[in-house]
Amino acid sequence: MKVKELIEKLQGFDPDMMVVRQGYEGGLTEINHADIKHVALNYHSEWYYGEHEEMDDHTSYADYRKADVVDLI
Secondary structure: OHHHHHHHHHHHOOOOOEEEEEEEOEEEEEEEEEEEEEEEEOOOOOOOOOEEEOOOOOOOOOOEEEEEEEEEE
């Protein structure tokens, strides 16, 4: 999903509605922060990992497309 698509979806909601995400082991957790992350796209192929990886200073990501993304925490 792109930020533009998210904004379009959110425009139809009550602006006082809480925003949540899945909890680590279950339940729901309120979103408290939005941050920009630098990621290597399609880095993982294992089903148990998310497909993208936050880039660090110690790994080469030369073979991967890169993007800035919004991380909701």
